[in-house]
Amino acid sequence: MYKLDTMKTTPFYPIVLETIQNTQNPVEKKLLTEFINTMTRETPKLSIKNFIEQNKNLENYKIEINQYWQMHDKEREKVIYYYLKNIQIRFRM
Numbered sequence: 001m002y003k004l005d006t007m008k009t010t011p012f013y014p015i016v017l018e019t020i021q022n023t024q025n026p027v028e029k030k031l032l033t034e035f036i037n038t039m040t041r042e043t044p045k046l047s048i049k050n051f052i053e054q055n056k057n058l059e060n061y062k063i064e065i066n067q068y069w070q071m072h073d074k075e076r077e078k079v080i081y082y083y084l085k086n087i088q089i090r091f092r093m
Helices: 013-022 026-037 048-054 065-092
Strands: none
Touching (some): 013 026, 013 065
16 A cells, blocks of 8 residues: 555545445445444454354445545545645655
């Protein structure tokens, strides 16, 4: 990952959001939502098999996906601004 990247600014975040948006599987939707909400160093240690087992009876899972897209856009703008600002500083020197 890049130095300033957060989960919301990585190149993978839109792919995860699109998958959440398009999947019909409520367990997959919940798993990916929790993944993007709680991304820490401990996240990869979680057992997907256990998660699926715990949520196998989940019939419906609603998420307001537009909020996540808006957060992504705002964070991306900050990173773009930061890089553009630093490029201008380097060219002035």
